[in-house]
Amino acid sequence: MQEFLKMFSYPFIQRALIVGVLISLCAALLGVILVLKRYSLIGHGLGDVGFASTSLAVALGLPILSVSIPIVVIAACLIMFYSQKTKTGGDVAIGMVATGALSAGVIITALSGGFNVDVSNYMFGSILAMSDADVVMSLVLSVVIIVMYVLFYNRLFLITCDEAFAKSSGIHVGFYQFVIALLTALTVVLGMRMMGSLLISSLIIFPAVTARKLVGSFKSVVAISVVLSVTCYIIGIILSFTVNLPTGASIVIVNLAVWVIVTVITKLRG
Numbered sequence: 001m002q003e004f005l006k007m008f009s010y011p012f013i014q015r016a017l018i019v020g021v022l023i024s025l026c027a028a029l030l031g032v033i034l035v036l037k038r039y040s041l042i043g044h045g046l047g048d049v050g051f052a053s054t055s056l057a058v059a060l061g062l063p064i065l066s067v068s069i070p071i072v073v074i075a076a077c078l079i080m081f082y083s084q085k086t087k088t089g090g091d092v093a094i095g096m097v098a099t100g101a102l103s104a105g106v107i108i109t110a111l112s113g114g115f116n117v118d119v120s121n122y123m124f125g126s127i128l129a130m131s132d133a134d135v136v137m138s139l140v141l142s143v144v145i146i147v148m149y150v151l152f153y154n155r156l157f158l159i160t161c162d163e164a165f166a167k168s169s170g171i172h173v174g175f176y177q178f179v180i181a182l183l184t185a186l187t188v189v190l191g192m193r194m195m196g197s198l199l200i201s202s203l204i205i206f207p208a209v210t211a212r213k214l215v216g217s218f219k220s221v222v223a224i225s226v227v228l229s230v231t232c233y234i235i236g237i238i239l240s241f242t243v244n245l246p247t248g249a250s251i252v253i254v255n256l257a258v259w260v261i262v263t264v265i266t267k268l269r270g
Contacts, residue, residue, distance in 0.1 A: 007241050015135055016127035016194060016247070020233045022138040023191040026145050027203035028229035030184050032222050035208040036160050041091060042079060042181070043201030045098035046188040049075040051197040052105030054122040059112035064122070068189050075101065076185035080177055125196030125248030127237065138190055145183055149222075152176070157218050195248040203229060206255035213259075213266050232258055 007013055027043075034040050049072050057067035075097055082093040149156065158166035159176050166173050184204070191200045207229035211221045236251030243250075 007238070012128055012130060013237075013241065015130040015132070016237060017234070019130050019134050019138045019190070020194055020237060020251075021230050022142040023187060023194065024203055024207075024229040024233040025226055026138075026142050026183070026187045027191065027200075028207045028225040029145050029149060029222065030180060030187060031204035031208040031229075032211070032218075032225050033156060033160050033180055034184065034204055035212070036218075038091070039094070040205045040208070041094050041098075041201065042076070042184060043188055043204040045079065045094035045101075046072050046076055046185055047192065047197040047200045048098040048105070049101040050189055050192045050200075051123055052101040052108065054192070054197070055105045055108040055112070059108055065189065068192070069186065072185045072189050073182055076181040077178060080181040084174060084177070122192050123196050123198055124246060125192070125194050125199060127194060127240070127247045130193060134190065134193065141183070141186055141190060148179070148183075161218060195251065199248040199252050202252045202255055203233075206252075206259055207232070210255075210259045210262050213262050228255075228258060 008017070031040070031043075034042060050068055053068040053071040054064050056071075057064045060067070079093045079097055082096075155166070155171050155176060158169065158171060159173055163173055187204075188197075188200050191203060195203060207225040208221065210228055211224035215221055215224055232254045233251055236254040237247060239245060239254065240247040240250040
């Protein structure tokens with residue numbers, strides 16, 4: 001017990017816990033909309049863009065966040081614009097951006113001397129990379145997303161569940177979709193240090209998919225998704241510290257285990 005309590009006395013654990021809980025909250029709230037709208041893989045696509053932008057920032061010797069944030073935001077807007085203006089689905093736009101960005105990242109990394117600690121940390125995540133600035137930015141982002149949900153819950157519900165009716169009701173669906181894409185991009189960028197660009201999409205997908213198996217209403221799915229996301233993150237970071245495992249992978253394994261357990265239970269209950 002003393003060792004367990006001692007874990008939370010380390011400043012880097014405290015920062016990782018705060019940032020992780022806030023990012024898990026953001027990812028869960030956005031994930032419900034993205035999963036129901038069949039844009040769940042956008043987190044993976046933007047993660048690949050984040051890897052490419054990280055490689056570019058390291059190669060140019062620039063601050064990673066100052067390069068990653070605008071590039072990932074632009075990529076998110078391009079995905080949303082392309083999927084809306086063409087007859088192809090969102091998965092096609094995400095796949096095109098993801099593979100292109102990943103290829104660009106690999107080429108940039110190879111030309112700049114290969115993988116180093118910064119690129120590896122952003123690919124697979126590291127709780128040691130959390131800073132006080134990450135705490136502040138995560139707090140601001142979580143407040144913005146919560147306020148958006150509170151003020152525009154009915155519109156978000158209509159856009160998610162019945163886009164045609166939302167348009168006929170005079171709601172500017174495209175505007176809200178771009179706002180969601182923007183907030184998702186910021187969540188991915190801030191979560192990359194902790195989860196890694198290759199694993200950040202799990203925070204968007206798993207909680208929402210698991211919650212859908214437990215409850216039926218939109219409001220209940222949102223609430224359960226948030227609880228599952230935050231709980232799995234805390235269990236994952238404790239597992240990572242105590243067993244000395246990679247943080248991002250530990251959190252994903254916990255989310256996967258919960259999904260498997262819930263799936264088995266729902267199957268047995270019919």
